[in-house]
Every structure is written in C-alpha cells, then in structure tokens.
Amino acid sequence: MAHMTTNDEYPSRSSDQPVIIPRKDPVWYRTDPPVEGPLSVEQLTRYDQDGYLLLEHLLSREEVEELLAELERVWASHQSSRAPEVVREPEGDAIRSIFRVHQTNPIFNRLSLDSRILGAARQLLGGDVYVHQSRINLKPGFTGKEFYWHSDFETWHVEDGMPHMRALSFSVLLDDNLPFNGSLMVMPGSHQEYVAAVGRTPKDHYKESLRRQAYGVPDQNSLTHLYRRYGLAMTTGAAGSVLMFDCNLMHGSASNITPLSRRNVFLVYNSVQNPPVAPFSGEAPRPSFAAAREAQLIVM
C-alpha cells in the first residue's frame, strides 16, 4: 500500500527557479547489528562526512592489468557496434562509455561481486544491494572532454525514479588519476544538499544526456554556494585505487589534453529497499542498460 503512490521528496526540473533542498536520507545507513564488511568505522565515518572515500591500491597490479586488457578487448570489439549500450562522444564517433558490462562480461561481472567493493556498498547502504548501473569509461588523452558539475542522484531520481538517496558509485581506476588528466573533482560534504535544477526533461533525453549534458545541470549560483560552503577536492590516485562516492555528491571533471588516458570501470549500487518507481519526470524511464528497472538481489 505504501508503494501505491510515491511522494517526490526531491522535486527537480519542475520550476523556473533553482532550489536547494537539505538531504532527507542518511548517507551511512547504520543497522543494529551493523553489516559486516571491509571498511573500518573510521572509513565509514569519513565517507559519511565527506560523501566520498578513496581506497588506495585496493586492486593489485595483476588485477589492474587483467581489467585493462579486458576493457581494451571489449572496447575494440565494439568499435562498429550500434548497440544502445555503446555511447559515443558528442563530436565524432569515438566511444565514450560501454554500459551494462556487469551483465554482459564475466570479468566485469566478477568485479561487481568482489567483496572489497560489494561488501563496502552493503556496509554503507545497510544491507542488500543490486547494481543500478555499470559501465566502462575511457577519457582519452589529448581529446578527453570535460564533464560538468552534477549530482548523479538528480538524474537517477528524475529520469529513473530512484526515490531515495541510498545508492553509491565506485570508480575503479585503471590508470593513474593525476591533477592534470581530467581527474574527478568533488565538493566534499555537498552530498548533504540537493540542488533542484530548473526546466523540464525532454522525452528520450537520455540518448543525448549520456553524451552531453543539457538538462538537470545545476545553476552557477547554487554551485557557487556549494563551493563556498564545502570547497573543492581533486580525487587523484594511482591505478588500482577505487573511488567511492555518494549518489548526491556534487562532482565534475575538466578536459584532458595530456597524452594520458584515464580508463575506469564504474559500478553503481542501490539498496534493494530503494527500488525504482515511475520516473518523477513523468516520462518513460531510461532503458535498463542505463538504469536497472528491478532490484535484483545479489546473492554473495
């Protein structure tokens, strides 16, 4: 009965004025007894405060090399693919991301079940989770494009119908992320505020938005507010490190003109207590390669 209608706790793209709404959900979903897992209380506490955590050198060099080889293999085999999972750069035909790799590829599937990652997701989200989205990304050298500031949750809420903030992302770094090759910038603590964007969502927006941002983009005043309050950090780390961050953390990245590519595997977990409902945009949901429509429990 409670699920017959779902209140929109985080309205966005429904007004001409930007609004900032305080977060209404926990970041770290504490349970009693606590969910066991790889993160220490200190790490959980830091994540709770900052909205992100870098797990340095989580993967061994051998694991990185195996994942890199697989990423390159999948990349090469999709060069002329017209599958919707293959998303290309706004200018030109270069592949930007390949989605749903945790279901289509045994090596990335295994990674999505790795206890160092899945276990951390379970600890933070307070129990069972499923993969909301997975993809491999290549931000190439010389021509890597910037990715403007955004909260993932804004999109997942409006376009996918994710009702609450009970999801998080893991970026598995397969190249060194340095201050100058387009590494992710975050506003630590900004996950406590939700920036509702102005405007409406056009139909089939995802086809364009996965390539280039246009709707759901935070306004400059709100970003300036967040910056003044929380500052800015660049999340650099060696290959094999894993960056985890909350679904509502404000993040973005500059362009990459260095010769150094930045490849990663991206895994998003959502709590099984937080399954998607009808998108709050009123439009059809994005296809399941971009956002799983069912909370498929992962059996560890």
Place this chain on the structure above:
Amino acid sequence: MAHMTTNDEYPSRSSDQPVIIPRKDPVWYRTDPPVEGPLSVEQLTRYDQDGYLLLEHLLSREEVEELLAELERVWASHQSSRAPEVVREPEGDAIRSIFRVHQTNPIFNRLSLDSRILGAARQLLGGDVYVHQSRINLKPGFTGKEFYWHSDFETWHVEDGMPHMRALSFSVLLDDNLPFNGSLMVMPGSHQEYVAAVGRTPKDHYKESLRRQAYGVPDQNSLTHLYRRYGLAMTTGAAGSVLMFDCNLMHGSASNITPLSRRNVFLVYNSVQNPPVAPFSGEAPRPSFAAAREAQLIVM
C-alpha cells in the same frame, strides 16, 4: 646586407609530415659583461634548463588589487566594443582577451616597464627588448575553455615573421592559479625542441586562431615524444606571482569548470636584435595589436 633575405631556420606548416627540429638559439643569452637585473644566477640557470620560472609573490597584494580593478574596468568598458583588439570566445560573445593594453592603458603600460619584469627579460634576452604583444585575459569560472598544447614561437615565427627564439612571456597572475582552475601546464625542457606543424596557414588565420586553435597545432605523436622525454608540470601559484616562460616552451591548459576565474596580464618581450621580418607563411603579417611590427626600444 645580411637582412636582405632571411633564412627560415624553423620551417613549419610547409610539409605533410610533422618534424621535430632541435633548437638553434640560446635560451639565456649570456653577454660579457652580463646584463644586470633582478634574477639570480641560480634562477637564470633554472629558467635556461626548464624553459620557465615562477616568481612567487612578485607583486604585493596592493599591486594585485590595483591591477585587478583596472582589468575589470577595462573589461567592462569593452563589453560592446567592436575593436579588433577585443577577442571573444569561440562560442558566444564573452570577451576572451583584450590586446595591446601596454599601449592603450597607463597602468598596464607601467607594468610593462616594471624593472622586476622588464629587467628579467633584459637579463635573459641579453640586452634591449621591446613588447611584442600584451593582453589581459580572463579565463572565467564554470565556462573557461581549454587551450590546447602549442609553442608560441611557432605562431610568432610563421605568422609574425619572428626569425629567432629570443623572446619570452610573462603571465602576471591576478587570481590564485590552482591545480583545478585551468592553470597552465608546461613540458619542462621542451623549449629545446621545435615541433614543426603540418598543413598550411590560411589567409587571415589570426581572426579565427586567437579565438580557437586549428592550424599550427602540434600532432599527437610529437606531443607524446615530448611528454615521454620531459614530463609535465602544472604551474600553480598565488595571485601576485609571475610566471615567465620561453617562447618555444610547449604549454596548454585544460578547461575550467570551477567557480574560480583566472585573470592575468600577459606581456611578451622580444629582443631588439630579433625584429620581425616578412612572415614565413608568405601571408600578410598579423595586425600590430597582436604582434608589434617594429622593434620599439624601451628606454628604461
């Protein structure tokens, strides 16, 4: 007689194949007796090796504030200007740079004569110099565009007819240059190699090239060679610092999506021994606001 014809020591944009030519000119033009000036032998030696030097906190806070106020005043007064000195962003009408400010504005003129800057130029270039180019730049927050890798000398040689590498630039930082707001990246030592670009220079190329780079751009293989040999450094520094760099240093900058603008005054000095000749492109030279056509000695 020697100046009747000028050999092209650094041919570029004249072949379909990129070529790397070793530098044929000194970096630090040592004289006997040495030219007196503000730089120590250690600083001169470091500049000679790296091709750049950051003079931290060269200007006081009061000086920075005066220059900033003047920059903002000039900026505001040129909003609707159609003068060719006012160069706008490739997309939209926002001003990117205003040129020739050392001649049109008393405060920037005084800066171009400041012994801390002019004296350093004289020391490195071995005597009398003149201003080849001056401009004020604003790399705005949120929307600052990347500036791809280039050697200034390649353009000054091909499009302005500067025969030899005997010039250098000063970027007077009026905002903090941080790792994440589009600060200049350099390849230290790369000033020892000249990357000849492929293709030809179109007529009136400058109108477009000051806004957006297209010709004279180094190829990816040459950049990868330079990167492997010299690595990469980001030139961060507090407002009031001055970055000086050789005319042939490979440099570029990423986009700036942070709320922090990056404003600076840019001054280029050339030796009076190195006056411009007819451009090696065979085309008409760029107008004098972008590149002085006469070596006008500065009397200190």
